[in-house]
Amino acid sequence: MVNFSLEGKVALVTGAAYGIGLAIAQALAEAGAKIVYNCSRQSTLDRGAEAYKQLGIDAKGYLCDVTDEADVKKMVADIEATVGTIDILVNNAGIIKRIPMEEMEAEDFRRVIDVDLIGPFICAKAVIPGMKKKGAGKIINICSMMSELGRETVSAYAAAKGGLKMLTRNIASEYGEFNIQCNGIGPGYIATEQTAPLRERQADGSRHPFDSFIIAKTPAARWGTPDDLKGPAVFLASEASDFVNGHVLYVDGGILAYIGKQPK
Ligand code: NAP
Ligand code: GCO
Numbered sequence: 001m002v003n004f005s006l007e008g009k010v011a012l013v014t015g016a017a018y019g020i021g022l023a024i025a026q027a028l029a030e031a032g033a034k035i036v037y038n039c040s041r042q043s044t045l046d047r048g049a050e051a052y053k054q055l056g057i058d059a060k061g062y063l064c065d066v067t068d069e070a071d072v073k074k075m076v077a078d079i080e081a082t083v084g085t086i087d088i089l090v091n092n093a094g095i096i097k098r099i100p101m102e103e104m105e106a107e108d109f110r111r112v113i114d115v116d117l118i119g120p121f122i123c124a125k126a127v128i129p130g131m132k133k134k135g136a137g138k139i140i141n142i143c144s145m146m147s148e149l150g151r152e153t154v155s156a157y158a159a160a161k162g163g164l165k166m167l168t169r170n171i172a173s174e175y176g177e178f179n180i181q182c183n184g185i186g187p188g189y190i191a192t193e194q195t196a197p198l199r200e201r202q203a204d205g206s207r208h209p210f211d212s213f214i215i216a217k218t219p220a221a222r223w224g225t226p227d228d229l230k231g232p233a234v235f236l237a238s239e240a241s242d243f244v245n246g247h248v249l250y251v252d253g254g255i256l257a258y259i260g261k262q263p264k
Pocket of ligand 2: 144151157187189194195
């Protein structure tokens with residue numbers, strides 16, 4: 001029988017106090033994993049603690065900015081000492097800054113690259129030694145439509161997520177021989193706090209133009225929800241995907257396959 005169970009596994013999901021990270025953590029917990037998560041603000045950590053309590057999940061939270069290598073190393077060492085070797089890393093923590101490139105300060109561009117690309121590098125680098133020692137590991141990087149496509153105002157985010165696709169392939173290449181699989185999940189447009197500005201109702205109650213645009217660009221004719229990512233995450237975290245490596249699994253309702261609905 002195909003093994004989707006995560007019983008006995010330890011999963012670190014970064015940025016998992018709410019949104020996509022929380023949904024993925026919930027799915028991994030339901031498959032049997034012990035959940036550890038982090039975020040960079042105390043208020044978010046408190047929010048996450050309440051969320052996991054409501055879900056009946058015994059998750060351990062850390063205040064840790066994924067761009068701070070010393071902090072990440074300290075967090076991983078504490079997890080390994082108090083919970084166990086990290087079997088599954090989901091690099092979910094991420095930010096976006098929607099600014100026309102010519103108006104974007106270099107420091108803003110750098111911050112997005114720092115969180116969305118350097119952060120996953122730092123976290124993967126921290127967990128790989130333990131995975132090598134254990135003889136197995138799963139790294140899942142949360143990529144994006146912007147790993148494949150560009151659009152106005154998201155130059156830094158697209159550069160980061162495009163880089164994250166190639167970092168995924170490189171980790172797969174460099175560590176496959178140690179039975180470590182590194183894959184990506186590329187969500188389409190998902191209804192979370194990060195995309196809330198793109199879905200805000202207009203003053204007259206009509207849909208935000210971008211909302212209508214995405215629905216026309218999505219064969220499923222809807223925004224995704226964090227729940228849509230649960231199954232793909234469990235698959236890539238489990239033994240069922242042991243021969244899948246360096247792949248980005250797009251969970252986008254078909255956006256990347258579709259030219260878009262002809263306007264009426
Ligand atoms: P979100 O609602 O904005 O949540 C982001 C999470 O990351 C928060 O918990 C945040 O907590 C944490 N975070 C941000 N910076 C951090 C840092 N430096 N260190 C540690 N944690 C940090 O985002 P989301 O929509 O759930 O998206 C989650 C991931 O999916 C992101 O990588 C995003 O790029 C990607 N994604 C989203 C969509 C979408 O349509 N929503 C689609 C494709 C990909 P703190 O602020 O407290 O740190
Ligand atoms: C945007 C959105 C997207 C989504 C996601 C799509 O402004 O275009 O925020 O980037 O977050 O990455 O896959």
